[in-house]
Amino acid sequence: MLLKTSQRRLSYAERARIHSLRYQAGWSIRKIATELGIPSSTVSTCIHQALIPQKPHGRVPLLNTLIRHRLVAHATASHEERLQPLRQMASELHIHVDDRTLVKAIDKAGYHRRVATEKPRLTPAHSGLCMLLTTLFCMGDS
Numbered sequence: 594m595l596l597k598t599s600q601r602r603l604s605y606a607e608r609a610r611i612h613s614l615r616y617q618a619g620w621s622i623r624k625i626a627t628e629l630g631i632p633s634s635t636v637s638t639c640i641h642q643a644l645i646p647q648k649p650h651g652r653v654p655l656l657n658t659l660i661r662h663r664l665v666a667h668a669t670a671s672h673e674e675r676l677q678p679l680r681q682m683a684s685e686l687h688i689h690v691d692d693r694t695l696v697k698a699i700d701k702a703g704y705h706r707r708v709a710t711e712k713p714r715l716t717p718a719h720s721g722l723c724m725l726l727t728t729l730f731c732m733g734d735s
Contacts, residue, residue, distance in 0.1 A: 603631075603639060611639045655690050656698040664688070664695075665704045 603611075611629070614620045615636075622640065626633035656664075667682055668674055674682070679695045688695075715723065 603635070605645070608639055608644055611636055612644050615640050655694055656688070660686075660688060661698045661702040664699060665702045668699075668704060 607629070611625055614625050614628070615622070620628075622633050622636045626636045629636070663686060664682060667686055668677075679699060680692060683690065683695055690698075
């Protein structure tokens with residue numbers, strides 16, 4: 594095992610060995626430090642931390658997924674709701690955040706205030722009329 598210097602961090606294998614010697618073999622911090630050739634303060638710090646270092650968590654979002662879904666559900670409830678300003682929708686739901694936060698949350702939820710442009714399906718009456726027009730159009734070309 595390499596000696597720990599101030600420039601080098603402990604590898605996963607070294608941290609795992611320190612944890613196993615402490616918790617499975619029951620060695621003292623001082624005994625682990627002398628055996629591995631690293632300072633006892635490093636061993637102590639390693640023991641009190643998780644085996645795998647965790648990435649620090651960021652700030653908690655102001656509008657979580659549940660609130661975003663409530664906003665979108667409220668906005669898509671009717672035509673009148675869709676035309677309301679975001680600020681008014683948020684105040685109706687008792688959500689008090691900045692306008693930029695609202696815009697980002699709505700965008701993240703995938704809502705863009707547009708109505709779907711999918712064509713409606715043909716009813717049997719419409720499809721019969723289309724067939725009739727097609728046959729008349731085809732007979733006119735012959």
